[in-house]
Amino acid sequence: MDELNKIAVLYGGTSLERDISLKSGEAVYRSILDLGYKSNLIDFKGLSSLNILKKYDFIFIALHGFEGEGGELQRKLDALNIPYSGSSYEACFNTWNKALTKEILRQKNLKTPNWRLIEDNYKLESLDEDSNLLPFKKHSDKEFSSTIINTFGKKGSVFLKPITDGSSLDIYKISSNKQFLESIKSSSDPNRIFMIEEAIEGREFTMTIIDEQCYPPIEIITKNQFYDYDAKYLSNETRLEKAVLNNEEMENIMEISLSAFKALKCRAWGRVDLMQNINGEFYIIEINTVPGMTNHSCVPRSGQFLGLSFNDVVKKIINASL
Numbered sequence: 001m002d003e004l005n006k007i008a009v010l011y012g013g014t015s016l017e018r019d020i021s022l023k024s025g026e027a028v029y030r031s032i033l034d035l036g037y038k039s040n041l042i043d044f045k046g047l048s049s050l051n052i053l054k055k056y057d058f059i060f061i062a063l064h065g066f067e068g069e070g071g072e073l074q075r076k077l078d079a080l081n082i083p084y085s086g087s088s089y090e091a092c093f094n095t096w097n098k099a100l101t102k103e104i105l106r107q108k109n110l111k112t113p114n115w116r117l118i119e120d121n122y123k124l125e126s127l128d129e130d131s132n133l134l135p136f137k138k139h140s141d142k143e144f145s146s147t148i149i150n151t152f153g154k155k156g157s158v159f160l161k162p163i164t165d166g167s168s169l170d171i172y173k174i175s176s177n178k179q180f181l182e183s184i185k186s187s188s189d190p191n192r193i194f195m196i197e198e199a200i201e202g203r204e205f206t207m208t209i210i211d212e213q214c215y216p217p218i219e220i221i222t223k224n225q226f227y228d229y230d231a232k233y234l235s236n237e238t239r240l241e242k243a244v245l246n247n248e249e250m251e252n253i254m255e256i257s258l259s260a261f262k263a264l265k266c267r268a269w270g271r272v273d274l275m276q277n278i279n280g281e282f283y284i285i286e287i288n289t290v291p292g293m294t295n296h297s298c299v300p301r302s303g304q305f306l307g308l309s310f311n312d313v314v315k316k317i318i319n320a321s322l
Helices: 018-034 047-055 072-079 089-096 098-107 141-152 177-186 229-234 247-263 298-304 310-321
Strands: 006-011 038-043 058-061 115-118 158-162 172-174 194-198 202-210 218-221 239-242 269-277 282-288
Touching (some): 018 038, 018 310, 098 115, 098 282, 141 194
Antiparallel strands (some): 115 194, 202 218, 269 282
């Protein structure tokens, strides 16, 4: 990091995660100044505007949403030979699409909740039995429950998720066809591809990884139905506790998290989200290549458990990226 002089922090953009990105970027920017480097905050205006970044020695990507996590930004920066924080194009592309992430995890024999895709929700009325798409438009609540049982082998709630986007935006826990339709309609973009995902009941964890080192895992405890947008960024009642696990569980969660991180071709830093079921088995939910860096965020919180300040964590992310 000693050879660096000017570091740009790329943040903002136009996605639904803009507000969180602004907070992450501002926090990282202040930290970089504290570390003694020249820095500028740059609100992302599009891929065509990246030439202005050539005057910087390094770009810290605090840009959430597709613009910062979909991979095209990283591809362009590589083409311009501009160093940046975090994973490359391939890893971002792999992790941005939740269904693709799960396919890769399954290929590597890593546990992830079962899922099925739903596409074009208001036009699908019938599909072949072998299709990986589920139509629900005409279902009664009883038929919905029957379909879920036949699909996942058990009763109960499921998650409805868009296959892209982060920050738990437009994610709903549902147990009826009525809730399914209401959730689709209330989402920010009903015309996206969604998936139904098996709900793993149990404890929720997240694992920060920096420079191939697992930081102390965090157990997420929320009064909300699940760790949704409100619980992540707004609620003061969400608790990010240092996970209490026995030795075997700790070794297991670290091994699974690192294996998933590498399977998706991630590098430098990121965060792996997991659930542990009542039998103690860990399931990977998703992997984040540009995690939040706000005062509610898990990465700096995990660093605190190692005695690291926010500035320390930022410095380690930059060093790991070079």
